[in-house]
Amino acid sequence: MRLADLPTPALILDRGVLAANCAKMAQRAAALGVRLRPHLKTAKSAEAARIATAGQFGGITVSTLAEARYFAERGFRDLTYAVGIAPGKLDEIARLQAAGARLQLLTDDLAGVAAVAARAAAPGAQFDLLIEIESGGGRGGVLPESAALLEIGGAIAAAPGLSLLGVLTHAGQSYLCRGAEAIAAVAEEERLAAVRAAERLRDAGLPCPVVSVGATTRAPGASLSTPAASPSRRIAAPRA
Numbered sequence: 001m002r003l004a005d006l007p008t009p010a011l012i013l014d015r016g017v018l019a020a021n022c023a024k025m026a027q028r029a030a031a032l033g034v035r036l037r038p039h040l041k042t043a044k045s046a047e048a049a050r051i052a053t054a055g056q057f058g059g060i061t062v063s064t065l066a067e068a069r070y071f072a073e074r075g076f077r078d079l080t081y082a083v084g085i086a087p088g089k090l091d092e093i094a095r096l097q098a099a100g101a102r103l104q105l106l107t108d109d110l111a112g113v114a115a116v117a118a119r120a121a122a123p124g125a126q127f128d129l130l131i132e133i134e135s136g137g138g139r140g141g142v143l144p145e146s147a148a149l150l151e152i153g154g155a156i157a158a159a160p161g162l163s164l165l166g167v168l169t170h171a172g173q174s175y176l177c178r179g180a181e182a183i184a185a186v187a188e189e190e191r192l193a194a195v196r197a198a199e200r201l202r203d204a205g206l207p208c209p210v211v212s213v214g215a216t217t218r219a220p221g222a223s224l225s226t227p228a229a230s231p232s233r234r235i236a237a238p239r240a
Contacts, residue, residue, distance in 0.1 A: 022052045026056060038061065040052070041061075046074040061079070062082070064083075072101040077102055079101055080106075081105055081106065087112075087116075093105070104130055106131075110151060116159075131152055132167075132168055135190040136189050142197075143193075144192075150201070167194055168210070168213075194211050
C-alpha cells in the first residue's frame with residue numbers, strides 16, 4: 001500500500017525509530033530513579049503503548065475518556081487522566097474503575113474537589129486525585145506558593161472516598177522554545193514549581209507521594225517533528 005492510498009487521519013510511525021526513542025527514554029528514567037508514564041494522546045495505539053511501556057511499571061497518561069476506555073480494554077489499567085476533571089465525566093470514570101481500571105484524576109480548584117467528593121459518596125466509589133500546578137504555561141493549575149494549593153490538598157485529604165496522590169505539572173510553553181538553553185530553562189522552572197508544591201503539601205502534613213513532570217521537548221534526544229516517538233510523562237516517587 002502506498003502512503004497516498006491511506007485514509008486519513010492515519011498514524012504512521014517508523015517502528016525502529018519509535019523503539020529506539022522509547023528505549024532511550026526508559027534508560028534515562030531508570031538512571032534518574034523515576035517511573036516513566038508515557039502520554040499516549042498522540043499515538044492512540046495500544047501497540048505503540050506496549051513499546052513505550054516495555055520494561056516499565058505499565059502506567060500511561062491519556063487526555064480523553066475515550067482514550068482511557070480504549071487502553072483499559074487492551075490491558076492498560078493504570079491511567080492518569082491528565083485533564084482537569086469535569087463533574088459530568090465522573091459517572092464514566094466510575095464505570096471504568098468498576099471494570100478494573102485505576103484512574104488518577106486532575107484538579108486545580110475546590111469546586112472540582114467538591115464534585116468528586118459528592119460522587120464518591122456513592123457506595124463503592126473511590127477516586128485518586130493529583131493537584132495541577134501552574135509552572136509557566138498559563139493553561140491551568142495553581143501556583144506552588146498559593147494558598148489555594150493547601151486548601152485543595154486539605155479538602156481532598158479530608159473527603160471520604162478521595163485520596164491525595166500528589167502534584168502534576170506540564171510546562172507546555174517548552175514547545176515554543178528554540179535551542180537547548182531555552183528548553184533547559186523551562187525544564188528547571190517546571191521542576192522547581194513541582195518540587196516546591198510537593199514540599200509545601202508535605203510541610204502541611206498532607207500526603208504527596210507523586211510528583212509528575214515532563215514533556216516531549218525535554219526528553220533526551222527529542223525531536224519536535226516526532227512527538228509520538230518520545231514519550232516523556234514521568235511520575236516519580238521522590239526518594240527519602
